Amino acid sequence: MSLLEVSHMSRRFGGLVAVNDVSLSVQEGEIFGLIGPNGAGKTTLFNLITGLTSPSSGNLHYQGQDITRLPPFRIAALGLARTFQNIRLFGNLSALENIRIAHHIHTKTGVWAGVLGLPAARAEQVGVERQAWALLERVGLQGRAFERAKNLSYGDQRRLEIARALALRPKVLLLDEPAAGMNSAEKATLSGFIRQVRGEFGLTIILIEHHVPLVMGLCDRIAVLNFGQMIALGSPQKVANDPAVIEAYLGVET
Amino acid sequence: MEAFFQTYGFLLVYMCLQALLGLSTYLPLMAGQLSLASSGFYAIGGYVAAILSTQVFHTSGAYPIGYLLLETLLAGLLSGVVAVVVGIPALRLRGIYLALATIAMVEILRVVSLNLSITGGAVGIFGIAQPFSSPLGYMWLVGPLLLLVMFFAYRLEGSRIGRAFIALREDELAADAMGINPTYHKVLAFALGAMLAGVVGAISAHFLNTWNARQGTFDVSIAVLAYVLIGGSRSFAGPVLGGMVLTALPEVLRPLKDLRFIVDGLLLMLAAIYLPQGLANPNWLARRKTAPVREKT
Ligand SMILES: Nc1ncnc2c1ncn2[C@@H]1O[C@H](COP(=O)(O)OP(=O)(O)O)[C@@H](O)[C@H]1O
Ligand SMILES: [Mg+2]
Numbered sequence: 001m002s003l004l005e006v007s008h009m010s011r012r013f014g015g016l017v018a019v020n021d022v023s024l025s026v027q028e029g030e031i032f033g034l035i036g037p038n039g040a041g042k043t044t045l046f047n048l049i050t051g052l053t054s055p056s057s058g059n060l061h062y063q064g065q066d067i068t069r070l071p072p073f074r075i076a077a078l079g080l081a082r083t084f085q086n087i088r089l090f091g092n093l094s095a096l097e098n099i100r101i102a103h104h105i106h107t108k109t110g111v112w113a114g115v116l117g118l119p120a121a122r123a124e125q126v127g128v129e130r131q132a133w134a135l136l137e138r139v140g141l142q143g144r145a146f147e148r149a150k151n152l153s154y155g156d157q158r159r160l161e162i163a164r165a166l167a168l169r170p171k172v173l174l175l176d177e178p179a180a181g182m183n184s185a186e187k188a189t190l191s192g193f194i195r196q197v198r199g200e201f202g203l204t205i206i207l208i209e210h211h212v213p214l215v216m217g218l219c220d221r222i223a224v225l226n227f228g229q230m231i232a233l234g235s236p237q238k239v240a241n242d243p244a245v246i247e248a249y250l251g252v253e254t
Numbered sequence: 255m256e257a258f259f260q261t262y263g264f265l266l267v268y269m270c271l272q273a274l275l276g277l278s279t280y281l282p283l284m285a286g287q288l289s290l291a292s293s294g295f296y297a298i299g300g301y302v303a304a305i306l307s308t309q310v311f312h313t314s315g316a317y318p319i320g321y322l323l324l325e326t327l328l329a330g331l332l333s334g335v336v337a338v339v340v341g342i343p344a345l346r347l348r349g350i351y352l353a354l355a356t357i358a359m360v361e362i363l364r365v366v367s368l369n370l371s372i373t374g375g376a377v378g379i380f381g382i383a384q385p386f387s388s389p390l391g392y393m394w395l396v397g398p399l400l401l402l403v404m405f406f407a408y409r410l411e412g413s414r415i416g417r418a419f420i421a422l423r424e425d426e427l428a429a430d431a432m433g434i435n436p437t438y439h440k441v442l443a444f445a446l447g448a449m450l451a452g453v454v455g456a457i458s459a460h461f462l463n464t465w466n467a468r469q470g471t472f473d474v475s476i477a478v479l480a481y482v483l484i485g486g487s488r489s490f491a492g493p494v495l496g497g498m499v500l501t502a503l504p505e506v507l508r509p510l511k512d513l514r515f516i517v518d519g520l521l522l523m524l525a526a527i528y529l530p531q532g533l534a535n536p537n538w539l540a541r542r543k544t545a546p547v548r549e550k551t
Binding site: 050052071072073076077081082084088089090091092093097100101102104105107108109110111114115116117121124125164168 | 405406409410413414415416417418420421424425427428429430431432433434435436442446
């Protein structure tokens with residue numbers, strides 16, 4: 001059975017159909033690529049999956065459970081974590097604090113236990129601290145821990161956002177253009193990093209990316225969106241040779 | 255020294271009460287919620303104390319502190335319950351719309367209290383019993399309360415729930431996507447602020463000896479908001495500093511006679527222009543925190 005099942009999902013914005021009757025299923029452990037020209041509806045599909053946008057029609061199942069109408073925080077708690085195309089870190093807070101915050105669902109200290117510093121709360125705090133530092137280290141940002149997120153370089157912000165998502169200990173990690181704005185050396189590093197964290201954290205990854213070599217080299221399967229519709233789905237080779245995809249990307253009339 | 259406390263006893267207690275009101279507006283603001291409802295809950299708390307002490311607890315001589323504490327407890331609880339009931343629909347609104355909704359709540363409470371007989375109508379309730387022999391006596395109650403609430407706010411800022419509040423303030427959508435329930439935490443922050451305002455109202459009713467519909471008005475909301483904005487909205491020290499300074503300022507400037515209102519206003523404007531982060535700016539402290547290199551664990 002597939003881990004995540006998108007069935008006939010659509011989302012309209014006024015007259016525009018940003019996502020048009022898309023169905024796909026993501027298998028456990030795979031790196032699933034989502035590509036398509038600008039405005040094709042990729043980010044909107046991510047927003048539908050993570051509950052930030054409600055669908056006009058269609059259904060979403062995760063591990064067999066219907067999550068179509070769940071609010072974002074519940075979907076996150078079920079194990080789907082994401083990054084944003086236009087990075088949404090907590091900019092005024094330190095890198096470390098950004099990661100501490102993302103431990104929310106795995107901790108349970110209430111108002112009074114936290115304020116009074118009861119033993120259970122303190123123990124939890126120690127655990128969060130250890131894990132937060134480990135994650136910062138994993139993405140190579142331990143030296144920038146106390147820097148405000150908004151003062152980090154663009155590449156560091158992208159890495160911090162991935163670390164923040166990993167703090168949720170997700171099953172599915174959704175990355176919205178994680179390589180945007182990186183040079184080719186950084187892209188290669190990122191590609192290796194994504195492959196590694198999949199193994200380390202036992203993740204299923206859904207990835208939106210424009211950079212074709214990166215997607216082709218990294219993904220097990222790729223879906224292509226164009227004007228909200230899925231026009232191709234399959235292995236990188238199959239998709240790359242699909243006439244509809246070539247047309248969508250090159251704008252050739254057939 | 256004695257003479258100083260005699261003269262300024264009232265002012266000192268009043269400064270602490272206003273600092274507490276500032277904190278009651280700071281709590282929802284910590285979760286990014288601009289609420290002007292503090293004065294409404296302050297009014298509710300005041301009426302709870304005024305009604306209980308004049309009509310329910312009949313005493314003679316100095317009013318027992320135990321009764322006063324019981325009143326503050328009930329005032330806090332009632333305010334908290336009202337906050338949850340009002341907050342669940344109101345906190346769907348954002349920014350300026352939430353502010354407007356909370357102003358409407360304050361107005362409704364004012365009109366209701368003007369027209370009920372239990373709240374004494376337009377006259378209000380007067381002759382509220384005194385637990386202390388002088389205004390300064392209230393410091394025994396208000397001083398520790400202020401310290402406790404400051405400790406509470408300080409510890410909250412570094413705790414799990416406080417972090418969730420701050421995440422919501424920074425970016426509600428991102429916080430939601432990180433598993434933080436926005437409604438729950440916003441209502442919680444709003445209710446904590448309301449409970450505090452209710453407690454302050456209950457103490458203030460005794461302290462001011464009388465309570466009426468002019469106590470919890472829109473003007474009070476604005477004044478309290480100024481404490482937070484002038485003092486600083488990024489740490490608990492801001493509203494405390496703001497509440498104290500803005501309450502003391504007109505008294506300090508008293509020798510200037512009528513000129514003092516102009517000077518008072520000018521100082522506020524200068525503070526707003528040159529210290530937009532407020533008097534208590536956590537960045538000044540933060541610099542210290544970045545310096546030491548932390549051991550890897
Ligand atoms: N909240 C919104 N309101 C109106 N239109 C939107 C909204 N979000 C996305 N769109 C539109 O939907 C289309 C798809 O956008 P998007 O999903 O961001 O594309 P992609 O990520 O593939 O570049 C675009 O035409 C965009 O303008
Ligand atoms: Mg996009």
